Amino acid sequence: MSSPSAARPVLIGIDGRSGSGKSTLAAALLARLSPHAHVCVLPLESLYPGWDGLAVPLGDHGAYPCALRELTAGRPARWRAWDWHVGTPGPWQTTPVCDVVVCEGVGALCRSARPLLDLTVWLDGDEAERRRRALARDGDLYAPHWRRWAAQEERYLAEHAPRAAADLRLRLE
Secondary structure (H helix, E strand, C coil), rough: EEECCCCCCCCEEEEECCCCHHHHHHHHHHHHHHHCEEEEEEEHHHCCCCCCCCCCCCCCCCCCHHHHHHHCCCCCCEEEECCCCCCCCEEEEEEEECCCCEEEECCCCCCCCHHCEEEEEECCCHHHHHHHHHEEEEEEEECHHHHHHHHHCCCCCCHCCCHHHHHEEEEEC
């Protein structure tokens, strides 16, 4: 966990497997904190280059750690979003320097990001319930890719051990 300074946002990383409630928690934090601070959400799902791209934005030179380094330097982070419907890179996006940036998605607590985050949260969930939530959210777009994505999550969990590194572990029901 790093120490925030006045020149940079507080960075919160919310990680967990697909359907564990990361987006729900990020939205709740946004709603709760927004009356008191300028809060932005950085959704990692926008950074993955497709269904086989979980590892790509997580390395030292990946889009996610690069975005975090820009934010910790007090600069806006610019990154290329992935267009999931077309399966190609989409438009450029900017995460401004806010008071708080909530980084949510599988991989938010990867090794290269952890030293830059001020608070790290891991969400657990029952596999059947996670699958139900994920498919209810993303439906037909996600259904054929569930197992493929889960296998990448397993590799990520084995390599990065995000649950053990989290400051806070929750189970959203």
